[in-house]
Amino acid sequence: LGVMPTNGPEAVDEWLQVTALDPETAVELGDRPTVPLREAATRHLDITRVTPELLRFVQKQSGSAELAKLLRPGNKIELQQWLYGRQAMDVIAEYPFKAPWDEWKDLLGRLRPRLYSISSSPKTNPREVQLTVSVVRYEFEGRSRAGVCSSFLADHSKGVDIPIFVQRNEHFRPPAPETDMIMVGPGTGIAPFRGFLHDRREAGHTGRNWLFFGGQRSEADYLYRDEIESMHADGFLTELGLAFSRDQRQKIYVQDRMREHGAQVWKWLQNGAHFYVCGDAGRMAKDVDAALREVVQAHGRLDRDAAAAYVEQMAADKRYVRDVY
Incomplete structure (x- = not known):
């Protein structure tokens, strides 16, 4: 908007x-x-x-x-x-x-x-x-x-x-009803994914939904907490990866959660999941892109060039889409 x-x-x-x-x-x-x-x-x-x-x-x-x-x-x-x-x-x-x-x-x-x-x-x-x-x-x-x-x-x-x-964005939208989606949106990057989830629920989509979300501190930065946890509790939000970087001594970010669950992320991608990123272009999006390539390389058992080609093909197929600023 x-x-x-x-x-x-x-x-x-x-x-x-x-x-x-x-x-x-x-x-x-x-x-x-x-x-x-x-x-x-x-x-x-x-x-x-x-x-x-x-x-x-x-x-x-x-x-x-x-x-x-x-x-x-x-x-x-x-x-x-x-x-x-x-x-x-x-x-x-x-x-x-x-x-x-x-x-x-x-x-x-x-x-x-x-x-x-x-x-x-x-x-x-x-x-x-x-x-x-x-x-x-x-x-x-x-x-x-x-x-x-x-x-x-x-x-x-x-x-x-x-x-x-309204500014149209032709490719940044929920996938087909039966298609899985993985969303990475820390901070206000949660915005479109909240819209996606509402849209899919109202439309009766059957594809699985996985959200990686975080901020500095859960007490202050867990946006839409009740809504997200309710969706997770009833199974509509299939997977939820939270990363609040200052809640513990070691800083943890969304890309770290992606790596922790790399094997499962790879299975979803192999199943045709669409991968979305929204938020800061300066650091977060670059770090998430690097983590995605690492996950594909490690769990797809590919060399670096083949992993890069896989991710680039996802982007060409509009399965890897970013809304960054």
């Missing part, structure tokens, strides 16, 4: 303060009527994202030697480390300058919708769409920071008409 957020009033106020721009400046946005800058910054402009264009603009305006050094091609890692946690307001505040709106207007991109996996099924409730959203909040050098859309939904969406749209 695509959700169109607005920037929070605190973020807009801070951005206007650090840029020293007049909030009443008339702003033309191409296909839209002219509006005051405050409204444009709230509803239409991406004011928090740090882009290469913004960094070059700030460096040019401020004349910062430090920022110029960070922007050199050989300093990409240092730049990434420096940018961690920073929003545009932090960069501008660190290297203050004043520039007229005419120099800003072509620099700022449009505020874009955010895409969330739908965590419900229209077969269960055709008039309602449910999302599973983790609200991003953190402190950066004593200043509160938040994710644009997650904080909008949490703090500013009550009583507001929110523009939404």
Whole structure:
């Protein structure tokens, strides 16, 4: 589901303060009527994202030697480390300058919708769409920071008409009724699989279902606990692999649970099971992919190349599908 957020009033106020721009400046946005800058910054402009264009603009305006050094091609890692946690307001505040709106207007991109996996099924409730959203909040050098859309939904969406749209995903959907499915979705990656399970139950699918789920701590991060355990107890969720990394001294992740049950995972795959992954692309999805290849190699008694070919054929056959971000 695509959700169109607005920037929070605190973020807009801070951005206007650090840029020293007049909030009443008339702003033309191409296909839209002219509006005051405050409204444009709230509803239409991406004011928090740090882009290469913004960094070059700030460096040019401020004349910062430090920022110029960070922007050199050989300093990409240092730049990434420096940018961690920073929003545009932090960069501008660190290297203050004043520039007229005419120099800003072509620099700022449009505020874009955010895409969330739908965590419900229209077969269960055709008039309602449910999302599973983790609200991003953190402190950066004593200043509160938040994710644009997650904080909008949490703090500013009550009583507001929110523009939404459905983004089709042709291949990320439950398999045929009799086909088994293995789902790996820690954290909010559980979202589509909750929808899959609701959909399959309502439709009377007979294929087996296996969920690998986890987070840091079961007490705080076991999303939909009652629902998941009820499905497992009555047998609809055939197998459940839980991995809460901080609940014990040794960190355990979903890919570790996959390896522990590798022989059974391989049997399911040989039986035609579809394998789904949803969640963090940066680390989790890569680790799960590596674990899948290890399971296929070890329990299929294949060499590394043959195991890779098996997994790649699964992907080509749309039996191995990922929704990662």
